[in-house]
Amino acid sequence: xxxxxxxxxxxxxxxxxxxxxxxxxxxxxxxxxxxxxxxxxxxxxxxxxxxxxxxxxxxxxxxxxxxxxxxxxxxxxxxxxxxxxxxxxxxxxxxxxxxxxxxxxxxxxxxxxxxxxxxxxxxxxxxxxxxxxxxxxxxxxxxxxxxxxxxxxxxxxxxxxx
Ligand code: PNS
Numbered sequence: 001x002x003x004x005x006x007x008x009x010x011x012x013x014x015x016x017x018x019x020x021x022x023x024x025x026x027x028x029x030x031x032x033x034x035x036x037x038x039x040x041x042x043x044x045x046x047x048x049x050x051x052x053x054x055x056x057x058x059x060x061x062x063x064x065x066x067x068x069x070x071x072x073x074x075x076x077x078x079x080x081x082x083x084x085x086x087x088x089x090x091x092x093x094x095x096x097x098x099x100x101x102x103x104x105x106x107x108x109x110x111x112x113x114x115x116x117x118x119x120x121x122x123x124x125x126x127x128x129x130x131x132x133x134x135x136x137x138x139x140x141x142x143x144x145x146x147x148x149x150x151x152x153x154x155x156x157x158x159x160x161x162x
C-alpha cells in the first residue's frame with residue numbers, strides 16, 4: 001500500500017513520547033497502522049485490548065485521527081507488514097542508546113524482508129527521557145504521572161497499581 005506505514009511497539013502503556021511520534025507520522029503518511037505487539041516476552045501490565053483502547057482514547061478528536069488504525073499482532077512484524085502490504089516501519093529513537101538496538105532490529109527485519117525498510121523519527125527533545133518502563137515504575141510508587149502520559153493513561157495506571 002502506497003504512503004502507509006506501520007508504527008509497531010509494546011505500548012505498555014502509551015506515553016506522551018508515543019503520541020508525539022504518532023502525530024509526526026500522521027503528518028507524513030496517509031495511513032499509519034499502530035501495531036500493538038502482544039507476543040512480547042516482556043510481561044505486560046495492560047492486555048492487548050487495553051493497550052489498543054488507551055491509544056484509541058489518546059487520538060480521539062485529533063485532526064489526524066482518521067489516518068490512524070490500531071491493531072494487535074502476534075508473531076513476526078514483517079509477516080504482519082506483508083499481510084497489510086505496507087513496507088515502511090516507523091520507530092521512535094529518543095537517544096543514541098536506543099539506536100544500537102533499533103539498528104539491529106531494522107537490519108534484521110530488512111534481512112528477513114528486503115522490501116521492508118525502517119524509518120526512525122525523533123520525538124520532541126522534552127520527551128526524550130520518557131519510557132513506558134520508567135512510567136510504570138513511577139506508577140508503582142504512586143508518583144505524579146501528569147507530564148509523562150495522557151491523563152486517561154495515568155488514570156488507568158493508578159488503577160492497575162492501586
Ligand atoms: O515498544 P517495544 O517493546 O520497543 O517494541 C518492540 C517490537 C514489538 C517492535 C519488537 O519486539 C517486535 O517487532 N516484535 C515482534 C517480533 C519480531 O518481529 N521480531 C523480529 C525483529 S528483531
